[in-house]
Amino acid sequence: MSGHLLSELTVFVLAVFVGFEVISKVPTLLHTPLMSGTNAIHGIVLVGALLVAGVAQGGLEHALAILAVTLATVNVVGGFLVTDRMLEMFKKKPQA
Amino acid sequence: MSEAATGAPWITLAYLVTGVCFILGLKWLSSPTRARQGNQIAAVGMLIAVLATVFSGAILTYRDIAIGVVVGAVLGAVGARRVKMTAMPQMVAIFNGAGGGAAALISMMDFLRANQTGVAPTPDVAVTVALSTIIGSISFSGSIIAFAKLQELLTGRPVSFPGMRIFSGLVLLFVAAMAVALVGFGFGDAALYAMVAGALALGLLMVLPIGGADMPVVISLLNSFTGLAAAFTGFVLGNDVLIISGALVGASGTLLTQLMSKAMNRSLLNVLFAGVGAGGGEVPGAAAGGTVRPTTVEDVATMLAYAGQVIVVPGYGMAVAQAQHNVRELADALEKRGVSVKYAIHPVAGRMPGHMNVLLAEANVPYTQLFEMEQINPEFSRTDVVLVIGANDVINPAARTVRESPIYGMPILDVDKAKSVVVLKRSMKSGFAGVDNPIFYEPTTYMLFGDAKDSVVKLVAAVAKV
Numbered sequence: 001m002s003g004h005l006l007s008e009l010t011v012f013v014l015a016v017f018v019g020f021e022v023i024s025k026v027p028t029l030l031h032t033p034l035m036s037g038t039n040a041i042h043g044i045v046l047v048g049a050l051l052v053a054g055v056a057q058g059g060l061e062h063a064l065a066i067l068a069v070t071l072a073t074v075n076v077v078g079g080f081l082v083t084d085r086m087l088e089m090f091k092k093k094p095q096a
Numbered sequence: 097m098s099e100a101a102t103g104a105p106w107i108t109l110a111y112l113v114t115g116v117c118f119i120l121g122l123k124w125l126s127s128p129t130r131a132r133q134g135n136q137i138a139a140v141g142m143l144i145a146v147l148a149t150v151f152s153g154a155i156l157t158y159r160d161i162a163i164g165v166v167v168g169a170v171l172g173a174v175g176a177r178r179v180k181m182t183a184m185p186q187m188v189a190i191f192n193g194a195g196g197g198a199a200a201l202i203s204m205m206d207f208l209r210a211n212q213t214g215v216a217p218t219p220d221v222a223v224t225v226a227l228s229t230i231i232g233s234i235s236f237s238g239s240i241i242a243f244a245k246l247q248e249l250l251t252g253r254p255v256s257f258p259g260m261r262i263f264s265g266l267v268l269l270f271v272a273a274m275a276v277a278l279v280g281f282g283f284g285d286a287a288l289y290a291m292v293a294g295a296l297a298l299g300l301l302m303v304l305p306i307g308g309a310d311m312p313v314v315i316s317l318l319n320s321f322t323g324l325a326a327a328f329t330g331f332v333l334g335n336d337v338l339i340i341s342g343a344l345v346g347a348s349g350t351l352l353t354q355l356m357s358k359a360m361n362r363s364l365l366n367v368l369f370a371g372v373g374a375g376g377g378e379v380p381g382a383a384a385g386g387t388v389r390p391t392t393v394e395d396v397a398t399m400l401a402y403a404g405q406v407i408v409v410p411g412y413g414m415a416v417a418q419a420q421h422n423v424r425e426l427a428d429a430l431e432k433r434g435v436s437v438k439y440a441i442h443p444v445a446g447r448m449p450g451h452m453n454v455l456l457a458e459a460n461v462p463y464t465q466l467f468e469m470e471q472i473n474p475e476f477s478r479t480d481v482v483l484v485i486g487a488n489d490v491i492n493p494a495a496r497t498v499r500e501s502p503i504y505g506m507p508i509l510d511v512d513k514a515k516s517v518v519v520l521k522r523s524m525k526s527g528f529a530g531v532d533n534p535i536f537y538e539p540t541t542y543m544l545f546g547d548a549k550d551s552v553v554k555l556v557a558a559v560a561k562v
Contacts, residue, residue, distance in 0.1 A: 005224075012330075019351075022122045028449070039192050042322045046142075048202040064204065067164075073168025084132065085177070091460065
């Protein structure tokens with residue numbers, strides 16, 4: 001195991017703990033927006049998709065790259081928008 | 097391969113800002129007043145990461161990116177704007193599948209590239225490639241099946257065939273063998289494709305035998321899978337922001353999966369492998385030939401109008417009938433008369449964690465009236481009328497007593513402690529879990545048969561006349 005991988009593993013494990021800590025405080029009321037919000041966050045694979053798409057060569061790589069970027073963008077854009085749409089509806093007082 | 101991207105200090109710093117934005121965003125999600133800002137700050141974090149990557153100098157050609165981003169943004173935006181709140185679980189499943197598919201594709205491409213250039217990936221890189229490809233593929237195909245089930249393109253009942261578990265086990269072994277061939281022995285592209293095909297099949301085999309009622313658990317689980325796939329993709333590319341975000345999502349999905357399983361008093365393994373919905377235990381009321389008491393709109397209106405406290409127990413049936421707006425009208429009318437109205441939300445009400453809250457929020461029900469099971473259960477004994485609208489399994493006392501029942505042990509709303517219960521129901525058909533409900537035969541229970549929306553509309557009119 002390279003030192004690089006070890007430091008990445010460290011980051012991963014610590015982030016898991018941060019995740020548990022932060023998310024266990026979210027009330028049931030907001031679990032659907034939480035799920036669709038975290039869903040949008042794993043759209044961060046878009047960054048990975050951009051990196052591989054930026055250096056794609058040959059027909060197969062181009063096809064896979066376009067597909068990867070498209071899927072990841074759907075995940076990001078759709079995820080954040082739909083979460084915003086839901087959270088907008090949560091009101092403390094009824095409106096006329 | 098992405099050393100250029102992670103090399104420059106400003107890019108690493110930008111990614112760090114993104115990570116902080118995500119954590120802050122999730123933190124703010126714990127309060128309904130700040131949740132929307134939380135989501136927005138997470139979106140800003142995402143934008144920072146994307147821009148930093150685009151201008152990092154690691155991108156040589158922009159054509160593929162432009163096509164993908166434009167097409168993806170249009171599809172995502174249209175989907176997000178158009179989806180009905182009742183269809184939210186399907187939408188989340190689709191977005192989740194998209195993310196999982198992207199993660200798998202990225203790792204595959206990295207691996208194919210390495211094979212092409214003849215630079216065999218070191219074993220530790222190969223392991224992470226294999227993991228992210230496998231998990232991403234499972235998440236992709238599993239999410240598609242979950243979508244199809246929720247959208248009712250496929251039956252919501254568990255689908256299985258004799259020897260399915262053994263077959264799934266063999267496929268799992270095959271995928272593992274291909275992974276070992278890739279990682280340990282440098283087998284090339286063919287092994288990679290075989291591994292992907294096997295993992296896609298695993299996703300299908302995992303979700304097909306799971307019944308519709310268990311979908312909230314499955315969606316949470318697949319969400320955590322995609323998070324993990326993203327994190328492993330981060331290992332492959334040596335990219336910390338992917339690792340951090342993937343870990344956050346993996347943790348969140350795991351936590352929600354645990355909560356959901358707990359709310360049904362079942363282990364995750366039981367949810368995945370038991371195939372609930374196929375049979376049911378004998379229920380005392382039905383076996384004893386108990387009788388139900390049908391009632392009329394006028395009687396219910398009088399009961400409600402003179403009650404001190406009314407608790408509404410909404411179920412998915414209410415959302416299907418699109419009755420939530422009318423329910424809110426009824427609640428408003430009762431509150432004007434001085435009746436206290438509360439909503440009791442069971443953790444598995446709806447088709448995903450917290451789904452019912454979103455549906456009621458859409459109908460302008462203030463969230464201060466929505467109560468979780470633990471908060472509301474002590475209230476039932478002080479309640480005059482419980483109005484059950486389109487809910488069934490979550491109020492079934494068989495869960496307390498009938499050991500053979502598939503829902504045995506599931507914590508339920510104690511509606512039977514209230515002075516009277518009115519159940520709005522289309523017919524005497526049993527609920528999603530396919531179990532009869534003894535509460536219908538209790539002497540304090542009255543049945544108001546008919547379409548939920550129709551009945552509530554009539555109730556609103558009748559209460560006005562009382």
